[in-house]
Amino acid sequence: MFANTLSKNARAVITGAGSGIGKAMALELGRRQSLVVCSDINLDAAEQTASEIRRSGGQAWAVACDVSDLAQVQALADKADELLPEPVNLVINNAGVGVGGKAIGETSMQDWEWTVNINFWGVVYGCHVFAPRLRQQKQAGIINVASTASFSAAPLMGPYNATKAAALAISETLAAELSGTGVTVTALCPTLVKTNISANGRIQGESNELFNRLMDRFGMSAERVARMALDGLDRGQLYVMPQVDARMIWRLKRLLPNTYAAVTGLINRRITSNLT
Numbered sequence: 135m136f137a138n139t140l141s142k143n144a145r146a147v148i149t150g151a152g153s154g155i156g157k158a159m160a161l162e163l164g165r166r167q168s169l170v171v172c173s174d175i176n177l178d179a180a181e182q183t184a185s186e187i188r189r190s191g192g193q194a195w196a197v198a199c200d201v202s203d204l205a206q207v208q209a210l211a212d213k214a215d216e217l218l219p220e221p222v223n224l225v226i227n228n229a230g231v232g233v234g235g236k237a238i239g240e241t242s243m244q245d246w247e248w249t250v251n252i253n254f255w256g257v258v259y260g261c262h263v264f265a266p267r268l269r270q271q272k273q274a275g276i277i278n279v280a281s282t283a284s285f286s287a288a289p290l291m292g293p294y295n296a297t298k299a300a301a302l303a304i305s306e307t308l309a310a311e312l313s314g315t316g317v318t319v320t321a322l323c324p325t326l327v328k329t330n331i332s333a334n335g336r337i338q339g340e341s342n343e344l345f346n347r348l349m350d351r352f353g354m355s356a357e358r359v360a361r362m363a364l365d366g367l368d369r370g371q372l373y374v375m376p377q378v379d380a381r382m383i384w385r386l387k388r389l390l391p392n393t394y395a396a397v398t399g400l401i402n403r404r405i406t407s408n409l410t
């Protein structure tokens with residue numbers, strides 16, 4: 135059933151491994167006997183993830199890395215070369231932040247820049263630094279954590295939607311460039327996942343309350359998303375959409391391209407009025 139067994143016995147590097155989806159992926163990789171370099175801008179949080187893996191009998195290390203800084207991503211790759219017994223063969227570009235609650239024209243330039251620096255440049259740097267290394271491996275993988283926002287364009291999420299659309303486009307480009315090599319590219323596109331994204335992000339006012347209520351009510355666990363992402367990679371899937379609503383939005387947009395924005399606006403207004 136699985137095209138490869140990459141997530142088992144991998145030599146993995148994960149960004150944003152201190153919390154949420156990144157942490158869940160790191161722990162799941164540990165359970166699958168992979169060696170895991172857990173990196174995060176917050177070294178203490180990365181160290182906590184790594185020590186949980188070690189306490190369960192696995193091998194893991196913590197490395198500080200701000201993905202919005204190319205030199206730090208390069209240093210992360212060099213450090214992984216030092217720590218791992220053989221070259222890295224799985225990279226998960228997961229680190230990301232949530233921004234929302236203001237329309238385009240009202241969102242501050244600081245929030246645009248903050249989001250672009252982490253969600254866009256973080257993925258660009260991760261792919262730029264690691265893709266040439268992965269190419270040299272017989273079997274390797276790269277998971278970019280995108281989002282349903284990559285293609286759903288919900289209102290009041292301009293910077294997030296734009297940077298996640300870019301993460302998907304980068305993944306699709308990379309998949310085409312690496313086809314015929316041993317490298318599998320997977321773009322993970324979840325809807326709501328129960329993590330600390332709202333506490334760590336800049337989602338404004340009522341949108342933040344709404345987001346938290348929706349996340350509590352409908353969010354999938356990060357552990358389940360992590361398992362589905364790694365299984366998807368092992369199956370050779372380019373797109374992993376863990377939830378049914380993500381798959382419905384994907385199809386709806388193709389079915390109704392011209393009315394999509396109006397339908398999205400209507401659904402958004404319905405959800406908002408039912409929950410407030």
Ligand SMILES: NC(=O)c1ccc[n+]([C@@H]2O[C@H](COP(=O)([O-])OP(=O)(O)OC[C@H]3O[C@@H](n4cnc5c(N)ncnc54)[C@H](O)[C@@H]3O)[C@@H](O)[C@H]2O)c1
Nearest residue numbers: 150152153154155175200201229230281326327329330331
């Ligand atoms: N939670 C959701 O509903 C959801 C849905 C779709 C996609 N995602 C994506 O999942 C990814 C992980 O987010 P999460 O939900 O687990 O959030 P989270 O806030 O729980 O975890 C994000 C982690 O990234 C780290 N981080 C933040 N800025 C960083 C930087 N500059 N460099 C390195 N690390 C940094 C944080 O310290 C944190 O440990 C993000 O890319 C997010 O956009 C989340």
